[in-house]
Amino acid sequence: MNNLTVSPAPHITSGQTTQKIMFKVVLALLPAGLAGIYIFGLSSLRVILISIVSCVMSEAIFLKLRKRDPKAVLDGSALLTGLLLAYNLPPEIPFWLLVVGGCVSIVIGKQLFGGLGHNIFNPALVGRVFLHISWPLYMTTWKNPRWAVDAVSTATPLANEGARGFTYMDLFLGNHGGCIGEVCIAALLIGAAFLIFTKIISWHIPVSFMGTAMFLAWIFGGDGFFNGDFIFHLLAGGLVLGAFFMATDYVTRPLTKMGKIIFGIGCGVLTAVIRLNGSYPEGVSYAILFMNAMVPLIDRYTKTRKYGFVK
Amino acid sequence: MKKLLREFSKGIFIENPTFRLALGLCPTLAVSTSVINGFGMGVAATFVLLGSNIIVSAIRNFIPTKIRIPCFIVIIATFVTIVELMMKAYFPALSKSLGIFVPLIVVNCIVLGRAEAFASKHGISRSIFDAIGMGVGFTLALVLISAIRESLGNGTLLGLVIVRGFDPAILFILAPGALLVIGLLIGIVNYLTEK
Numbered sequence: 001m002n003n004l005t006v007s008p009a010p011h012i013t014s015g016q017t018t019q020k021i022m023f024k025v026v027l028a029l030l031p032a033g034l035a036g037i038y039i040f041g042l043s044s045l046r047v048i049l050i051s052i053v054s055c056v057m058s059e060a061i062f063l064k065l066r067k068r069d070p071k072a073v074l075d076g077s078a079l080l081t082g083l084l085l086a087y088n089l090p091p092e093i094p095f096w097l098l099v100v101g102g103c104v105s106i107v108i109g110k111q112l113f114g115g116l117g118h119n120i121f122n123p124a125l126v127g128r129v130f131l132h133i134s135w136p137l138y139m140t141t142w143k144n145p146r147w148a149v150d151a152v153s154t155a156t157p158l159a160n161e162g163a164r165g166f167t168y169m170d171l172f173l174g175n176h177g178g179c180i181g182e183v184c185i186a187a188l189l190i191g192a193a194f195l196i197f198t199k200i201i202s203w204h205i206p207v208s209f210m211g212t213a214m215f216l217a218w219i220f221g222g223d224g225f226f227n228g229d230f231i232f233h234l235l236a237g238g239l240v241l242g243a244f245f246m247a248t249d250y251v252t253r254p255l256t257k258m259g260k261i262i263f264g265i266g267c268g269v270l271t272a273v274i275r276l277n278g279s280y281p282e283g284v285s286y287a288i289l290f291m292n293a294m295v296p297l298i299d300r301y302t303k304t305r306k307y308g309f310v311k
Numbered sequence: 312m313k314k315l316l317r318e319f320s321k322g323i324f325i326e327n328p329t330f331r332l333a334l335g336l337c338p339t340l341a342v343s344t345s346v347i348n349g350f351g352m353g354v355a356a357t358f359v360l361l362g363s364n365i366i367v368s369a370i371r372n373f374i375p376t377k378i379r380i381p382c383f384i385v386i387i388a389t390f391v392t393i394v395e396l397m398m399k400a401y402f403p404a405l406s407k408s409l410g411i412f413v414p415l416i417v418v419n420c421i422v423l424g425r426a427e428a429f430a431s432k433h434g435i436s437r438s439i440f441d442a443i444g445m446g447v448g449f450t451l452a453l454v455l456i457s458a459i460r461e462s463l464g465n466g467t468l469l470g471l472v473i474v475r476g477f478d479p480a481i482l483f484i485l486a487p488g489a490l491l492v493i494g495l496l497i498g499i500v501n502y503l504t505e506k
Contacts, residue, residue, distance in 0.1 A: 130482060134481050
């Protein structure tokens with residue numbers, strides 16, 4: 001990349017590099033991970049570590065096979081994919097499933113499309129959905145927080161709504177079964193605030209995504225119209241994790257502000273439809289993947305007009 | 312003779328209908344869930360291909376150009392009916408698991424494509440070898456795809472369990488698995504032929 005010469009005009013460099021952005025996102029994800037480890041015990045740490053190692057190893061091996069510079073593995077994108085994949089998995093998942101998931105994420109989700117910057121779909125979600133369709137049993141065996149009385153297995157609040165009363169505080173702090181990274185909303189919000197404050201992500205996608213999902217849950221989520229529990233739908237499941245950390249992936253989101261809002265609304269609609277009417281209790285990952293496929297179309301129709309350009 | 316053999320061999324690799332021409336993907340996606348289904352489909356399509364290629368090339372000078380496609384369809388449909396009835400009589404289980412995809416061979420792109428692009432322009436002997444080559448290529452592709460899908464998605468091969476205690480990845484039996492496997496195989500074949 002060093003031999004590229006750039007056009008003459010004076011350019012302002014922002015100092016942002018892929019590596020810096022990736023590590024800032026990893027940093028922003030840390031509180032949620034620590035919360036997950038605190039809630040579910042050391043088995044979550046095991047999941048996170050194995051997932052990261054398997055993603056980074058797959059990336060290194062595949063870069064070598066594609067005869068690319070193996071140093072590209074240090075850009076942190078594989079690390080981030082591994083971390084996000086682990087956050088989307090239940091804490092008691094078997095070892096080999098993690099290895100398969102990491103390989104699928106990196107090889108099928110990213111490298112076969114041409115590596116970082118060329119992937120159509122969010123790699124971590126490709127891995128998660130692959131595992132979810134292939135081995136539904138392991139992927140839906142949840143675990144209660146380690147201080148719960150029956151610490152064996154449980155359903156997530158979304159899959160088992162109303163069966164045991166969750167207060168909003170339980171949901172907000174993560175005192176329930178679920179994926180490692182999605183349960184503690186408080187920790188996720190700390191990371192999200194950091195990302196928005198440092199301008200790594202903009203507010204458009206998360207706000208339109210969560211807003212649409214909540215709005216539809218409010219209208220259709222209850223017994224009649226307009227009395228659904230939208231706060232429950234925000235706090236339960238992976239909506240916050242998906243909206244702030246996965247829908248905003250630089251490679252797989254639209255470029256313009258308008259495009260981002262359309263993308264967010266699409267994700268929100270699909271999430272609400274799958275949650276309220278689909279056969280799966282949770283639909284955030286499928287919604288984001290589906291809208292990822294729409295991104296080229298959105299980008300095409302929300303292109304900014306060139307200044308002074310007449311049709 | 313050498314020419315005829317070339318017509319035969321091109322269908323297997325260089326112009327493989329599934330991997331190189333990307334024809335007939337709908338039945339490939341649908342029936343490649345088990346090796347027996349894939350093989351049955353391949354043989355049925357090969358028979359239809361052979362019959363239709365012979366007849367089309369034999370009467371190619373009498374078919375008016377403007378209505379050639381309906382003529383091809385009638386010829387193809389005749390052979391498909393033969394295959395369907397034979398399969399129902401002698402292989403009822405296979406016929407049941409292939410279902411609607413046997414009658415759908417009528418509109419299979421490979422059969423129609425060979426009638427249009429090859430048999431209606433060449434003599435009978437070359438058309439026969441072309442049909443056999445394409446049919447064998449299609450069958451091999453189907454067997455390869457279905458072997459991968461069946462072993463990974465169901466843990467079996469030809470209905471026999473391969474490894475005990477292996478947790479199959481259900482995804483490979485479903486439609487996304489078919490698309491993944493076909494995509495990866497097309498990629499590998501392209502890589503090999505580019506060399």
